[in-house]
Amino acid sequence: MSIGILKSPISLFKQFPTPITSTLHYLSLPTNLSLHQIKQLHARLITAGYDGDSHFTGQLLAALAQSQSTPFQYSLSILNSTQNPSLFAVNNLIRCFAKSESPHQALSLYSFMRKNAHFQPNNYTFPFLFQACSKFMGIIEGTQIQAHVIKLGFFVNVYIRNALIHLYFTSHETKHAKDLFDESPACRDLVTWNVMIAGYAKAGQIDNVEKMFDETPERDVISWSSLITGYVQNGYLEQALDSFKRMMDLQLSPNESILVMVLSACAQLGLIEKGRMIHSTIDSLNFPMTIHIQTGLIDMYAKCGYIEKARNLFNKMPIKDLSSWNVMICGLAIHGLAMEAIDLFEKFLTKGLTPVNVTFIGVLSACSKAGLVDKGCHYFKLMMEKYNIVPEMEHYGCMVDLLSRKGLVLEAIELVEKMSIPPDPVLWVTILGACRTHGLIKLGEEIGKKLIQLDPNHYGNYVQLSEIYAKSYKWEEVVRTRGMINGRNSKKIPGWSLIEAHGKIHQFVAGDREHDMSMEIYKMLDRINTRVLEAGYLPNVVQVLHDLEEEEKINVIKEHSERLAIAFGLLVIGSGKCIRIVKNLRVCGDCHEITKVISKVFEREIVVRDGSRFHHFKRGECSCQDYW
């Protein structure tokens, strides 16, 4: 009896004769059976009197090992009910253990094997063992097993070597992985190259990722997938999109992973035109609308400013997983739709789903963006007490932000001092900023001095402190603090803004004169400045007044990257169409103010995604209500 004549696993059950004849001993099961189907089959075998048959035990375990589920107990019980399990069965049990939640059990089984002359490991055993070690970074155990591999003469087996290289990479032993790769060029295949590409990607060594990819003799879709994933995970978003284009130009078909990654690249860059193009590529390829693809699309639309599109896709999803909910909740949060994010989270809970750390980052950041102190504190407590989630830096970040911006600076300080992990200095920077805006001179002075001591090169701390002095009219201190900036190596992250126009990406930095249309852009900027002044816009006087040392800086404020992008947008984006800008840093107060006025006098909708959220500017107002 051959499995080839059977149409589906279900028909397999129906065609099982009772009692099962000996011809069935040559049966091998199809892969991708569900746990339910395997259990049904198992039941039939028992009723047919084949319980404990060593051949069928092996087949059941092989099917389990290749199924989606990871039933540790069940697979063990199958083996235990067998009198004379085959090596095949034991290997597949190791495989089951390797992918289960307790992969170290694979090693217990291995040491049992070594004590039994009957079950000496073969070439199939070791890849599963190294896979198990990879799951818990068991490089010490792995190295011991490597010694056995050498002793038994299996070290030339390409499957085993690949699994071992993979183990070295997952255990951050990049050097050892490379040595193993270099050692025997003869013992390499396509998988070896792919392991190297993905391994270097995980290690953040993007140069080596590219080198390995270029040197791969023949590439498959996993090679491309590993390259593109490596780019996205290390922030090389444009390169990821370029590689995707290259791949598509070669008429290769993408897989799900590639599509999800390029959607993420578009999401992070805010490239709606490109994102839409990928969406239509997915449609025209008739690519299956999996949960991952749908979730990627929701994330992309939300992060590109189309929250209603994201919402529609989410509501239409027949099956959602945890990530889908997380993406949607976080998407609402970056749009400042705090109440909707909270309502969705409550709906999530009523479905009986269990939130994870990311879910709470979404909820808490929603609360912080809307200044909902009571709700934020409630959910922070709920997270710790009901769900036993230990807060991470990001959760503290939301809470400190929420409390301090609402003026509850002492509460914020108390929270930071009670933290279970050493606080990131950024938390103190947030509190320092709140001291400045709420006029807490003495406290701010103290924190500012401490921060400068902690990191004397951080430019922003001097600025904050000097502004606190300025507020209390301590001019000498202002001058002294400003003077301390000179000669420091500022670690300031360079700010940029980008705008998509007619399928091209245009990126600007402050004072940028590199763009082809620079002349027109600066002319437009002059026009903007004239018209907003007429409309009653006042530049941030305090800031300008005390930037005495370098007059250059006054101009730099006027030439902040988003202003260049807006000017460019007004020039090239058809009137009536919304101008969409993405920037990496938070929008500064002055730019926020001027953008409001621009939206009014030029009658333009302007959407800015800054480092933390969306601002929808319309008719002189912003969706954030000036709280951001």
Place this chain on the structure above:
DNA sequence: CTAGGGTTAG
């Protein structure tokens, strides 16, 4: 029967 890639926040 074997090894390799995967969305989520600021």
